[in-house]
Amino acid sequence: MKRYGRDTFEEVLLMKKKQIISRNPNVMSGALVFAGTRVPVEILIQHLTAGDSLNKFLDDFPTVSREQAVAYLKMTLEVADARAA
Template sequence: MEIREIILVDNDILGGQPVFKGTRVPVESFFDHLEAGVPLEEFLDDFPTVSREQAVALLEIANKLLTSKNIEALYATVA
């Protein structure tokens, strides 16, 4: 699954905040829940419009991004 199939950025939805495509659930909420120790199942129960496939695919993309040899480009982006 490609990132454009998972995340949508649209100024008409939550002011352009990245959301799970087809929902109004901010991607940030997903990571906030995980950071707080909330299990994936509980997040999915709390936000039933987000599919398990979307959540797992986002984690896989984040893993690839953060473990790739291109991490220097990420440093430059978030600096």
């Protein structure tokens, strides 16, 4: 996994977040959603923890791109890794 200095990591994370996820009080009551959609990221986590595949999630929510879903999962892992360090 690529490691970043703290400042650089935060900058990369901010850039990625804008392309992957968004939060707006007028969209889905302010829930964190995939950028450009009304699909809460929580739905992806629910699908995966229920044992559904990523393909099943993408079939159910075609407005979310594979790239967004994978990037969100990677971003979440990077955040968890950075917090654990």
